[in-house]
Amino acid sequence: MSDFRSSIRLALIAAGVAALGLSGCGRAGPLELPPGPATPTAQVVTPDGRPVPGSAQDTAVRTGFDENGKPIAQPGNKKSFILDPLLN
Numbered sequence: 041m042s043d044f045r046s047s048i049r050l051a052l053i054a055a056g057v058a059a060l061g062l063s064g065c066g067r068a069g070p071l072e073l074p075p076g077p078a079t080p081t082a083q084v085v086t087p088d089g090r091p092v093p094g095s096a097q098d099t100a101v102r103t104g105f106d107e108n109g110k111p112i113a114q115p116g117n118k119k120s121f122i123l124d125p126l127l128n
Contacts, residue, residue, distance in 0.1 A: 091097035100106045
């Protein structure tokens, strides 16, 4: 019986060492930038927060596509989350 327990203990230790060793695997270095333009475009907005009429942002909001024809996400509703007080 003690031989069985020692083999289980040895297997758990080996699994722990393997898990710790593999947790260090991965790519070292900074994160890569997402694909797209290298410099972000400045948003032109009115004092109330809406894009200036006739601007690229205004056209994108109205049509749902940016100047390159890529779809843009519409602004969503802010939903509360139970951990919001900790994050704010």
